[in-house]
Amino acid sequence: MRIAIAEFKQETNSFVPFTTTVKTFEDQYLYRGDDILTAFGNARLEVPGALDACREAGATPLPLLATMAMASGTVERKSFDTLMNEIVERLRAVLPVDGVFLALHGAMILEDEPDAEAEIVRRVRAELKPGTPITVSLDLHGHITAAMLQPDVAYIGYREFPHIDMYETGYRCTKLLIDWINGKVKPVMALSKRHMVFSPDSARTTTPPLSDIVAEGRAMEARGEVLHVSLFPVQPWIDTPDLGFAALVCGEDQQQAQVAADKLAKMAWDRRAEFEPDVTPLDEIIRIGLSSPGLTVASDSGDTPSGGAAADSTAVLAGLLAAGADRADRISICTICDAEAAVEAAKAGVGKTITLAVGHKRSGLGDPLTVTGKVKTISDGQYVLEGPGGNGMVGEMGLTIVLAIGSIRLNLRSIPHFEWDLGIHKSVGLDPAAAALVFVRSPSHFRVSYTPIAARIFLADTPGPTCVNMRRIPFTKVTRPFYPLDLAND
Ligand SMILES: [Zn+2]
Incomplete structure (x- = not known):
C-alpha cells in the first residue's frame, strides 16, 4: 500500500499588514522528500503520527513536502504556488498511490483566495484517479467551509486546546485512510456551522462550555453513531465570509452524521453567552x-x-x-x-x-x-x-x-x-x-x-x-448577522 504524505500549515491573521512568504515557512521548517522520514526526530506532530500509522500497517509512506509557518499575515499567492506546485510535482513523481494524507491548518487565507485548504485539496485530487481517498488533519482553530467537503476526502481536527494531540490526530487520520483503502470503512462528511466567534482563551477544550460539547461528541463516537467528531471554535482573527463555529462529523451514514453535526453546532450556539471572555480595561x-x-x-x-x-x-x-x-x-x-x-x-x-x-x-x-x-x-x-x-x-x-x-x-x-x-x-x-x-x-x-x-x-x-474582545475586531467580510457583533445573547 502506497500512501503519499504532505504537510502545508499556516494560520492567517487578516489584521496585520505583513504577508506570509516562502521565507516565513522556511523560518519554521521546510522538509522535502525522504528527509521527512527522520526530520521530525521525537517531535509529536502530525507527520510522525502518520508515519507510525503507516509502519504499523506495513504501508509505504511517500513523503512529499512538510512545512509550517508561524501564525502570520495573509499568504502571498506567488509563495503559495511555489510550495503547492512542488507538492503536486512530488506527488506526480510517486504515482500511483492508494491514498494521500495531508496535514493542514484550516485557517490559511491567500491574497486572492479566502479558502486555501479547499484549493490544496482540489489540486491534490486533480492528480489522483477518481475514488482515491484523501484524509486531512486540521487545527481546531481552522476555518471550515463547504468547499472543503469534496468527494473522497475526510477530515479530522485536533481534539484538544491547548494543543497537545497533533501526533494523535495525524495517526488517527492515517489509520482512517488505511481502513478506507482496505475497504473497512466508507467515510462521509457532514458540516454544521454557526456564524459566531469567541476568544480562544474562553474556548478551551478543558473547561466549560466547550468541554461539555466535546464530551457529547466523544459520547456519539462511543455509541458508534459516527466515526469522528471534530469541533472548530475557529480562531477569530480572520476576516472572511462564512466565518464561524463548525461541527464537522465523519461518519458512514450521511443523514446520521448531519444530525450529529447539527446537534453539536446547536449546543455551541445555545451556550454562546458563556464564551464571553472576562476582560478588564x-x-x-x-x-x-x-x-x-x-x-x-x-x-x-x-x-x-x-x-x-x-x-x-x-x-x-x-x-x-x-x-x-x-x-x-x-x-x-x-x-x-x-x-x-x-x-x-x-x-x-x-x-x-x-x-x-x-x-x-x-x-x-x-x-x-x-x-x-x-x-x-x-x-x-x-x-x-x-x-x-x-x-x-x-x-x-x-x-x-x-x-x-x-x-x-x-x-x-x-x-x-x-x-x-x-x-x-x-x-x-x-x-x-x-x-x-x-x-x-x-x-x-x-x-x-x-x-x-x-x-x-x-x-x-x-x-x-x-x-x-470580539466586538472590537474590525470585521468587514464576515457573513452577517454575526455573533457577537449583531446578535444579542438571547
Ligand atoms: Zn490552534
Whole structure:
C-alpha cells in the first residue's frame, strides 16, 4: 500500500499588514522528500503520527513536502504556488498511490483566495484517479467551509486546546485512510456551522462550555453513531465570509452524521453567552497593580505573537506612563518588539540615557512612542525556557535591551517570540516576582508560569490584531448577522 504524505500549515491573521512568504515557512521548517522520514526526530506532530500509522500497517509512506509557518499575515499567492506546485510535482513523481494524507491548518487565507485548504485539496485530487481517498488533519482553530467537503476526502481536527494531540490526530487520520483503502470503512462528511466567534482563551477544550460539547461528541463516537467528531471554535482573527463555529462529523451514514453535526453546532450556539471572555480595561489594571500588594500580571491580549501579531503595540507602555508608573515605588515590566530601536539603544551603550521612538513600526498600529530612559542591559536575547512545557528549550528574542524609564522596565527585543515564560525577563536581569506589574503578550499560556507568583491575573482589553474582545475586531467580510457583533445573547 502506497500512501503519499504532505504537510502545508499556516494560520492567517487578516489584521496585520505583513504577508506570509516562502521565507516565513522556511523560518519554521521546510522538509522535502525522504528527509521527512527522520526530520521530525521525537517531535509529536502530525507527520510522525502518520508515519507510525503507516509502519504499523506495513504501508509505504511517500513523503512529499512538510512545512509550517508561524501564525502570520495573509499568504502571498506567488509563495503559495511555489510550495503547492512542488507538492503536486512530488506527488506526480510517486504515482500511483492508494491514498494521500495531508496535514493542514484550516485557517490559511491567500491574497486572492479566502479558502486555501479547499484549493490544496482540489489540486491534490486533480492528480489522483477518481475514488482515491484523501484524509486531512486540521487545527481546531481552522476555518471550515463547504468547499472543503469534496468527494473522497475526510477530515479530522485536533481534539484538544491547548494543543497537545497533533501526533494523535495525524495517526488517527492515517489509520482512517488505511481502513478506507482496505475497504473497512466508507467515510462521509457532514458540516454544521454557526456564524459566531469567541476568544480562544474562553474556548478551551478543558473547561466549560466547550468541554461539555466535546464530551457529547466523544459520547456519539462511543455509541458508534459516527466515526469522528471534530469541533472548530475557529480562531477569530480572520476576516472572511462564512466565518464561524463548525461541527464537522465523519461518519458512514450521511443523514446520521448531519444530525450529529447539527446537534453539536446547536449546543455551541445555545451556550454562546458563556464564551464571553472576562476582560478588564487597561487603565483599571494599572491602577490596581500600582496600588495593591504583590504582583499583578496582565495579558496584553490584543497583540500576541502566537496569534500572528507583531508584538509592537505601545498601548501598555503609554498606559503605564499616563498612570505615572515611571514615578512609582515599585517597578513595572512590559515588552515591545522593535529591532530598529534595539539596535539604536545598543549603539548608545549600557548606562547611557537615550531618547528614542519605540513600537508600531512593523504593525503600523499607530505612531511610535518617544521615550527617554537609561540602557540597563544589552543581550543577545537567548534564554532558557524554565516553565512547565518549556523543558529547557532555548528561546530567541534577538538583540534585547532593558530600558529603565524611571520605575518602568521596558524589555525591548527584536524577534516576536512567545512571551509566556519567566525566562525572557530573568535572562536580562529582571525579577518578575518582585515587580508591581508585569504585562505579557500571551493569550492564555502565560498562566502556567505566572500563576505561582501572581497575586492576581487579568486579561487586558487592549487593541490590536489579536484582540480578545470580539466586538472590537474590525470585521468587514464576515457573513452577517454575526455573533457577537449583531446578535444579542438571547
Ligand atoms: Zn490552534
